[in-house]
Amino acid sequence: MPPLLFYLFALITLGFGLNVVLARNPVTSALSLAVSFVGLAALFISLEAYFIGTLQVLVYAGAVMVLFLFIIMLMDIKAEAVSARTNIAAIAAGVVIAAILAVQIATVSSQLSISSKSTEQAALSLEKAGAQWEARGKENIPTISRDLKAGTLPDAKLMGETLFSKYAFHLQVVGLLLLVGTVGVVALSKRDSKEAAQP
Amino acid sequence: MITLNHYLVVSGILFALGLAGVIARRNILIIYMCLEMMLSAGNLALVGFSRFHVTDGLPDYTAQALVFFTITVAAAEVAVGLAIIVALFRTKQSVEVEAVTKLQG
Numbered sequence: 001m002p003p004l005l006f007y008l009f010a011l012i013t014l015g016f017g018l019n020v021v022l023a024r025n026p027v028t029s030a031l032s033l034a035v036s037f038v039g040l041a042a043l044f045i046s047l048e049a050y051f052i053g054t055l056q057v058l059v060y061a062g063a064v065m066v067l068f069l070f071i072i073m074l075m076d077i078k079a080e081a082v083s084a085r086t087n088i089a090a091i092a093a094g095v096v097i098a099a100i101l102a103v104q105i106a107t108v109s110s111q112l113s114i115s116s117k118s119t120e121q122a123a124l125s126l127e128k129a130g131a132q133w134e135a136r137g138k139e140n141i142p143t144i145s146r147d148l149k150a151g152t153l154p155d156a157k158l159m160g161e162t163l164f165s166k167y168a169f170h171l172q173v174v175g176l177l178l179l180v181g182t183v184g185v186v187a188l189s190k191r192d193s194k195e196a197a198q199p
Numbered sequence: 200m201i202t203l204n205h206y207l208v209v210s211g212i213l214f215a216l217g218l219a220g221v222i223a224r225r226n227i228l229i230i231y232m233c234l235e236m237m238l239s240a241g242n243l244a245l246v247g248f249s250r251f252h253v254t255d256g257l258p259d260y261t262a263q264a265l266v267f268f269t270i271t272v273a274a275a276e277v278a279v280g281l282a283i284i285v286a287l288f289r290t291k292q293s294v295e296v297e298a299v300t301k302l303q304g
Binding site: 003006010013014017018020021026029030033036037040043044046047048049051052055056059060063064067068071072074075077087090091093094095097098099101102105106109110112114115116117118119120122123124125126127128129132153158159161162163166167170174177178180181182184185188189 | 200201202203204205206207208209210211212213214215216217218219220221222223224225226228229231232233235236239242243246247248249250251252253255256257258260261263264266267268270271272273274275276277278279281282283284285286288294
């Protein structure tokens with residue numbers, strides 16, 4: 001990926017992220033967050049995580065942001081009045097703590113030995129991986145080794161292989177969590193019959 | 200030349216922006232959006248480490264599986280959290296954090 005594109009998408013992600021924090025109108029915040037997530041998805045794709053990038057667009061920029069906008073418009077929230085008493089202590093604390101954290105992360109990550117590797121230095125070798133997969137004999141999944149030999153990264157297939165072989169139990173736990181979440185949402189948003197009877 | 204450090208710095212700044220929003224903003228919905236931003240910043244760091252930790256010529260898919268689980272949990276969290284916010288709005292008619300002071304005594 002050309003460095004220019006990285007900087008462009010990083011700028012989109014961070015610029016619209018800043019707008020989320022600064023905007024007075026919640027609808028502006030939500031739409032900025034959607035754009036920021038699309039920029040983040042582009043960064044994922046630049047890291048050759050195509051499946052995660054797609055998921056980011058579908059789940060975050062699609063489903064989650066629609067849910068946010070739906071709730072904002074359902075509650076009909078007005079933009080904060082400019083004259084609303086500003087909480088200077090909170091704003092100062094937010095800026096200072098966040099700045100300290102950012103500096104800390106930058107210093108630590110610049111001292112890691114792995115982090116000075118560039119994408120070219122950490123190049124993927126699909127040929128070698130394909131040979132490795134073929135050498136696995138019975139556990140070889142032909143469609144994956146065929147793709148690797150052809151020189152394409154079968155990202156979604158490898159993700160699926162990891163999730164369903166190594167993390168099959170975890171996947172079921174997460175499925176259960178989604179079920180519990182769904183039931184919880186229904187229970188939370190259900191009005192009591194007594195309450196509903198009142199005008 | 201883009202190194203892992205570039206991605207980690209972007210991830211760190213995004214996390215810091217989210218943290219600043221959570222501390223400074225008063226609208227619960229915006230605080231919630233900033234939480235989502237912090238989760239995504241964590242995801243970016245994970246995917247970066249996954250790509251640069253090349254095992255057998257492929258990215259480390261363990262990290263990407265973790266990102267998959269994070270996204271799923273975040274989606275469930277948003278659904279439940281927004282239901283709680285709607286319930287709160289019904290009782291308080293406000294989405295400002297200052298409206299919820301019962302525990303302050």
